[in-house]
Every structure is written in structure tokens, then in C-alpha cells.
Amino acid sequence: MDKIIEQNKNKFNEFLKTKVSRESTVKQYLAWMSKIQNWFIEKKIVKDDFNIWVDVYEITKIEDYLNDEKKSGWKATNKPIKNWMSSPWNAWVAFNENNEITIEEMDDIDLEKFDIHSFNERVFESGLIFSEKLISRFVSSLLTKPFVLLTGLSGSGKTKIAQSFVKWICEDDRQYKIIPVGADWTNREPLLGYPNGLNPKEYITPDSGSLSLIIEASKIENADKPYFLILDEMNLSHVERYFADFLSVMESDDKINLYSGTVRKDLDGNDIPNEIFWSKNLFIIGTVNIDETTYMFSPKVLDRANTIEFRVDELNIKSFFDLPSKIDLSVLGSKGAKMAKSFLDISQENSIEKDEEYTDTFVKFFNELKKVGAEFGYRTAVEMLLLIKKLNIVSNISKNESVDIAIMQKLLPKLHGSRSKIAKVLDALILLCLKNGQTFSIAKSDEVLAENIIYPIAFEKLVRMYKNALDNGFTSYAEA
Known part of the structure; x- marks a missing residue:
């Protein structure tokens, strides 16, 4: 029997x-x-x-x-x-x-519910130094939209946080690829390959393995597994040139055409479909360094991503020197793999709710940003509300904190301009980050009391941008 x-x-x-x-x-x-x-x-x-x-x-x-x-x-x-x-x-x-x-x-009984605290604990064990709030922002951004940009100081941990998360949540390393972007990427071939013009039955796949990962992610049997494509130093080349197909299908169910005609095979004899799509379980993370060798992102790219800035403050660096440790990512290996399906389920919870307090705040920011041509559209509005929702799902965070993060990641990245163009708007935006009745002077910005700041992350960023405008005559969200 x-x-x-x-x-x-x-x-x-x-x-x-x-x-x-x-x-x-x-x-x-x-x-x-x-x-x-x-x-x-x-x-x-x-x-x-x-x-x-x-x-x-x-x-x-x-x-x-x-x-x-x-x-x-x-x-x-x-x-x-x-x-x-x-x-x-x-x-x-x-x-x-x-x-x-x-x-x-x-x-x-739900032994596989996604738990960000489990990830926080493993990150700490690995020797990496990230605040719980930064980890919450990163994970919530992935849950909001499968395209996240990590920008900031070189060596601040942008690639490491992405690497640590994929190691933690994936069953094995076949579910992710870390691909360094080349300065010579002028078209889509480094990511999607190309049909062999001399052999109508052959398709040349990229050595990076990116196309194979995308195809694997789209298979029915892998629908409950997350897959990750990490593009390191994404702005070493013009993103719009090699990433245009992905930007196009990101907002729709359209497919990326690889070739026409009969089925082609790769060099290993595997069938390559004539078109692919961005499956719901595929996440793309780009790291960004800002210096004289890189290119700035266009509004089209920034509008489609959650942009997280990495900074190392005095407390972070002191913590490291007080207790220096070697990083060991092996402690993360697949420890969160049983939560992968729950993670994907949360990423598909895309209903949004009305909140008059959010509406009032975001409309005020909209009106000020419009003065310098940096206003936002419906896509950004929806994604801010979704980000707030996902932040509340994965972590215990206040309403003001979640709005602060949404402003920082979705509204400020497109803000840039000369001192004469942007100074008054920066002043107005800074006041929106303070409690009613407060005044502000850039010369006395260090004297603003913490209890009078509603949105501290956005406030700190706007003050830095203001100072850059005064010192250099120009400012932008991206900082070298």
C-alpha cells in the first residue's frame, strides 16, 4: 500500500x-x-x-x-x-x-511568510553595515517595482546590499547574475545577444548569461522563484542605448523581439525563443557611480525606477572602526529561500488607497517642482502610493517616514538646474519639509532643530543640493 x-x-x-x-x-x-x-x-x-x-x-x-x-x-x-x-x-x-x-x-500556520527582520539579522551576521531603514527602503522598492537604482559614494555598499539580498532569498546562484556594464555598450547585444547573420539557425547569446536568466525566469515552473539581474555601474554607458527595450516593455505586457523566422538555437543547442517578456518574477537592480567617466540618467529612466542614495555618515564609519570585521556573505546563503513565494506575492499586491494627507503633501511638492519643469505624472503618483504601502507591509514605519522616503526616491531624483533657476524652488521645498510656521535660511541650516523637521531624509538632501547650487552655480540629485 x-x-x-x-x-x-x-x-x-x-x-x-x-x-x-x-x-x-x-x-x-x-x-x-x-x-x-x-x-x-x-x-x-x-x-x-x-x-x-x-x-x-x-x-x-x-x-x-x-x-x-x-x-x-x-x-x-x-x-x-x-x-x-x-x-x-x-x-x-x-x-x-x-x-x-x-x-x-x-x-x-504560515511558516514561509516574508520577514525582513530575518534578512536584517543575517546581514548583521555577515559583517555588512546597513541601517534597518535602508534595508527596508531597498526591499520595499523591489516590491513596488522590479527596477531599482542604487546611487552614491563608491564603496558605500550599493552592490553588496543587492548581492546579499539575492544570496539570501534565492535557492541557488542560477537565479541571479551580477553583470558589470562596459563602457562600450552601445546597443542591446551585451544583454540580449543577436541572431547569427551567417547561420539562419543560430542565435549568439551574451557571455554574461543575462538572456539565459531572463528565459529561465519566464518558464512556468519557475513562476514562484524570484530572479535578479544586477547591472553593476549601470551608467558607464548611455542607459537608453543598451536598455531601451527593457524601458519600453516595463510598463506593458509587450514582448521584446529577438529575431524573426524559424526557431534558432544557441551554441549549446538550446532553443532560443523569437521573443521574450519581462516576467513578474524578474527584478533588475542597477548600481550607479557619479564621476567624470559616467553618464547621467535621463528623466525617462529616473521616472521608471526607485532611486536610493547610499551615504556613509560619521556614525557608520565610527561603527566600522570600533569593530572592524571581514565580510562573509556565505552566512546568507538561501536562508530566506522559503520566503521567496511570499515575497513575490507581496510584489503583486498593487491596490492603492486614498489618503487626503498624502494628497495634500504631494500636491504641494508638485506645484513647486512644476516651476522648474520637474513635476511628476500619474505613473510617479501611483508608485509613490505603492511604495508607501510596501514600506508599511514589510516594516514598522510611521506615515511621515514613508512619505519622506517616497519624496526622496521618486520626486527629487529628476531635480536639477542652475542657481538662478532652482534656488527659490529649493528654498520652498525645504520649507515643505518643516513644520508649519518654521522659517529657513541656508546660512543657518545646521541650527534647525530635529523636532521641527517632518521629512528629515528629503530635508538633508535638499540642503545639500542648495549648498551645491551656491558653491558651484549648478546642482542635481546625483552627487560625486
């Missing part, structure tokens, strides 16, 4: 993988099965009756379903999945009642 049960289990698992992995009901079924299994393990309940019911009776029904499919075709069958899903659920409810188990108790 045990052998039959094991065989039926294998058949059932294979069926779920190959036939209906896209169906939400099946995903719910799998999650439910996992919860039940964990519950039984925890409670040490005898489960023979339950196993026989699932592995024999229901497998028989599924095999009948498959036989019908062979006769009439998958799409033509008149037995929707929900029809055989309802029976197992009703049977489980009956079993539940007979064994004095409550549905509420089952719902409380």
Missing part, C-alpha cells in the same frame, strides 16, 4: 508541475497542502486516513480528468479545475471538524 501511495504522489506532483501550474486554484491547493503537512508535523497527529484520501481517492479523480483531457484536449474539457478542487476542500473541512481542528488555526 505504501508503494502505491508513493507512486500516486509522484504522479500527482508531476501533474501539477506540467499541466496546471499556472492555475491559481492549483497554487492555492499546493499552499494549502503545505500548510496541512506542516500542521501534522507540528501536532504529531496520526494522518493515515488523510494520506489515503489524498493519495488514492483524489489521484483517481485526477487520472480520470487527465483521460478526459487526452480525448478532448486541455482547453476543450468541460471539467474546470475548481470542480475537483471543491471536493478535496469539503472533505478536509469534514475531517477538520471530526478532529476538532479549526479553520482559523490552519490559517495561522
Whole structure:
């Protein structure tokens, strides 16, 4: 009997993988099965009756379903999945009642819920020095939109925070690629490859492995795994030249065409599809250094990303010198992999709610930014509200803190101009960061009391930009 049960289990698992992995009901079924299994393990309940019911009776029904499919075709069958899903659920409810188990108790069992505190702890163990707020900003930005830019001082940890997160949440290193951008990237070939003009059956894939990663991420069986493409020093070349296809499809369900005609293969004999798409489980992180060898991002790029600035302050550097330690990222290895599906589920929670306080604040910023042509559109408005929502999901953060982060990451990156053009606007924006009734003078900016600042991150950035405008006659969000 045990052998039959094991065989039926294998058949059932294979069926779920190959036939209906896209169906939400099946995903719910799998999650439910996992919860039940964990519950039984925890409670040490005898489960023979339950196993026989699932592995024999229901497998028989599924095999009948498959036989019908062979006769009439998958799409033509008149037995929707929900029809055989309802029976197992009703049977489980009956079993539940007979064994004095409550549905509420089952719902409380969620061993794989995404927990940012677990990541914080592992980061600390690894020897990296990042504040919990910075980690929350980074993770929440990924959950808001799968395109994040990390800018700031060279050596401040931009690549390390990305590397540490992907090591923590991925099952193995096949789910991410760290690719250094070259100064000679003038088209999409370094990321997407190109069809061999001399061989109509061959497609040359990039050595970086970026295309292979994108194709793997789009496979049905990998839908519950996050994949990450980390582009290091993204602005060594003009982003709009090599990244244009990605910018285009980011806001739509359109696909990127690779070639036309019959199917081509790579040098290893693998089929390369003639078009690819940006799947919901693919995240792209770009690191940005600002110096004389790099290029500035256009508003088109900045508008589509969450931009996080990395700075090293006195407290950070003192903490390091007080307790210097060697970085060991191995302690992060796949420790958060069981939370990957929960992470992806949160990333798909895209409903937004009205909040009059947010509206009033953002409209005031809009009116001031408009004076220098840096106002924002509907896309940015939606993404600010989503960012605030994701910040509140993953961390305990106040309303003012979340608004402060949204202003810093979505409104200020496009702000730039000469002293004569921008000084008055900077002054007005700084006042919006202070409590009502406060006055401001750039000469006395260090004397502003912390309790009078509503949005400290944005305030500090705007003051630095103001000082740069006075010293250099020009200022921008990006700082060398």
C-alpha cells in the first residue's frame, strides 16, 4: 500500500508541475497542502486516513480528468479545475471538524511568510553595515517595482546590499547574475545577444548569461522563484542605448523581439525563443557611480525606477572602526529561500488607497517642482502610493517616514538646474519639509532643530543640493 501511495504522489506532483501550474486554484491547493503537512508535523497527529484520501481517492479523480483531457484536449474539457478542487476542500473541512481542528488555526500556520527582520539579522551576521531603514527602503522598492537604482559614494555598499539580498532569498546562484556594464555598450547585444547573420539557425547569446536568466525566469515552473539581474555601474554607458527595450516593455505586457523566422538555437543547442517578456518574477537592480567617466540618467529612466542614495555618515564609519570585521556573505546563503513565494506575492499586491494627507503633501511638492519643469505624472503618483504601502507591509514605519522616503526616491531624483533657476524652488521645498510656521535660511541650516523637521531624509538632501547650487552655480540629485 505504501508503494502505491508513493507512486500516486509522484504522479500527482508531476501533474501539477506540467499541466496546471499556472492555475491559481492549483497554487492555492499546493499552499494549502503545505500548510496541512506542516500542521501534522507540528501536532504529531496520526494522518493515515488523510494520506489515503489524498493519495488514492483524489489521484483517481485526477487520472480520470487527465483521460478526459487526452480525448478532448486541455482547453476543450468541460471539467474546470475548481470542480475537483471543491471536493478535496469539503472533505478536509469534514475531517477538520471530526478532529476538532479549526479553520482559523490552519490559517495561522504560515511558516514561509516574508520577514525582513530575518534578512536584517543575517546581514548583521555577515559583517555588512546597513541601517534597518535602508534595508527596508531597498526591499520595499523591489516590491513596488522590479527596477531599482542604487546611487552614491563608491564603496558605500550599493552592490553588496543587492548581492546579499539575492544570496539570501534565492535557492541557488542560477537565479541571479551580477553583470558589470562596459563602457562600450552601445546597443542591446551585451544583454540580449543577436541572431547569427551567417547561420539562419543560430542565435549568439551574451557571455554574461543575462538572456539565459531572463528565459529561465519566464518558464512556468519557475513562476514562484524570484530572479535578479544586477547591472553593476549601470551608467558607464548611455542607459537608453543598451536598455531601451527593457524601458519600453516595463510598463506593458509587450514582448521584446529577438529575431524573426524559424526557431534558432544557441551554441549549446538550446532553443532560443523569437521573443521574450519581462516576467513578474524578474527584478533588475542597477548600481550607479557619479564621476567624470559616467553618464547621467535621463528623466525617462529616473521616472521608471526607485532611486536610493547610499551615504556613509560619521556614525557608520565610527561603527566600522570600533569593530572592524571581514565580510562573509556565505552566512546568507538561501536562508530566506522559503520566503521567496511570499515575497513575490507581496510584489503583486498593487491596490492603492486614498489618503487626503498624502494628497495634500504631494500636491504641494508638485506645484513647486512644476516651476522648474520637474513635476511628476500619474505613473510617479501611483508608485509613490505603492511604495508607501510596501514600506508599511514589510516594516514598522510611521506615515511621515514613508512619505519622506517616497519624496526622496521618486520626486527629487529628476531635480536639477542652475542657481538662478532652482534656488527659490529649493528654498520652498525645504520649507515643505518643516513644520508649519518654521522659517529657513541656508546660512543657518545646521541650527534647525530635529523636532521641527517632518521629512528629515528629503530635508538633508535638499540642503545639500542648495549648498551645491551656491558653491558651484549648478546642482542635481546625483552627487560625486
